[in-house]
Amino acid sequence: MSFLNNVITGISLGSIYAIIALGYTMVYGIAKMLNFAHGDVIMVGAYVCFFATGSFGLHPVAGVLLAMVVCTILGMVIEGLAYKPLRQAPSLAVLITAIGVSWFLQNSAQLLWGAAPKVFTPVVSGGLSIFGGQLNISYVTILTVASCLVIMAVLSAFIGKGKMGKAMRACSEDKGAAQLMGINVNSTISMTFAIGSALAAIAGVLMCSAYPTLMPTTGSLPGIKAFTAAVFGGIGSVPGAFVGGLLLGIIEIFAKAYISTDLSDAIVFLALIIVLLVKPSGLLGKYVPEKV
């Protein structure tokens, strides 16, 4: 029974990684840049929802929608101010800028909302009790896994079909050629960021519903772990992010429960190294040979 309990804990942690990783992987897959500020957009989303439901008494659903709107705007502003001017710059410059944006968001959040941690009111509470209370699955976990699946399906459909999706795939493959074909690369990438940030808002609300402490640094560590999950599953691959996130959560919990709580992070990253050694593009990633 304790094994099943650990599986459930692992899935609930992993589903959080997965939903964050979806945003990471989507932006990377199309814009080919690692948006390290993703974790902090998540934090902003959670704060917006916190104030919307707590201070203004909005319905949780309205809170989530408001958080999505704010994060979408924030994502587009960040993209326009910080990343767009660097479109032609080497990817390292963009990476460093992303880290800068991440720090900027964290410190602005602290100025605006203070350093003291706040306790987030979960959008759904309670859980499913089975086997006479031996096993508990919280509704947040179920909701997170369901959201992951829905987002995955919608994203795959959006990218796979339709004009915008086609433009995104074209940009992902070759920006220069896409531009020559008459695709507006800039607005396509902005669109990608908008969608990624809206996903971040959902992830933020679900993450804080599962683990309800909210402070300016809340997004940073889960952001890094989710990035690991995205790499694990194959960065750029939407289903890969989901699988990677879940596996990462389960490995982490199992390492804690059966090996050592001290070494759990080391074991998680060891697993990542092994996966990358065996399959350099991640579990579900596609290997794209460099053409010279």
Next chain:
Amino acid sequence: MKKFIAMLMAAAMMMAMVACGNTASNNGGNNGSNNSGSADEGGSTDGTVVIRIGGIGPLTGGNAVYGVATQLGAQVAVDEINALGGPIQFEYNFQDDTGVAETAVSAYNTLKDWEADIIYGCTTTAPCVTVAAETFADRYFQLTPSASSTDVTEGKDNVFQMCFTDPNQGVTAADYISANSLGTKIGVIYNNGDAYSTGIAEAFIAHAAEIGLEVVATETYPSDSNTDYNVQLNACKDAGADLVFLPIYYTPASLILAQASAMGYAPTFFGADGMDGILTMEGFDASLAEGLMLMTPFNADATDDATVNFVESYKKLSGDVIPNQFAADGYDCIYAIYAALQNIDGLADMDHEALCEALIAAFTAEDFSVDGLTGSGMSWSTNGEISKDPVVVVIQDGAYVTM
């Protein structure tokens, strides 16, 4: 390579120049010929002595909540003392160390350039250990409100603490639990990436073994940004622990309480002073903390005049944030320094080195004791550790009740 060496040389020369600049300006200050005309001690003519207190603590980053509390708590005391208009006036400058040792050293250097006389801080242990080594070498008197490891004071006669040491808290907690039969099987969950948490937990476990208190589960987690504690709680539950000792800060503790409640595990939870503040978290469901016991030197709900006044002044500075024990420790630090300064003759002619020796003598004097918010009759031993009575409170109906 050549270029690199040239750069290195240039950097070394810059450092040397900066260092020279320091000594020059310090000497200038002491001779009264400093062209910046700063109000160093003895600088004014009407008999008042201005003492510069340089504070260090995290104002940004994950530990900012503690740093801001120590900053503002001390600010309240400085404002009060200056308003008295007595012969001792304070200037106060607080620098951000982001909770990182390297940053703390640059904050300390900034304060040296500002010609601080006394160092107040650091808030957290790791930066404090590093800065304490510097102040020991440079001979600055240092009083920390909250860095509680014995590493802070060990071998340094100039460093004093306002808070309990970590081992001291662990031992006291074990004694208290045993004496009041609060639990028979004890689980411990602590952050083994943190000196504070580890220090208390290790002393607790060692002392528990000595006094025959059975520790059935010892669980750790690597950092306070950890979010999932189900594994640790399950281990305590499976071992049959009826009391779980949490020598950790309140942010992770709030998650532990919520997750324990979700899995239907309800032992007695017992925290150390880092648990103080859990009720002030915005949005925290106080019913989760019902029955939680903690050791804290300060209770913001107390009704004595000193506490009420402090809470009121603090809330004005902090934008209605209720002070925690870090703030109260900070407040007491400034008053302890003030009390000690009053016992020193010839303040006006002292540089920071002479002041350091005089303050060490004053703090360790037989008859020196301070009454403050965090204890009455507080006194210090020569190794810098404080002696005051621990207070255990239990949370009932969302408020502290002293045991």
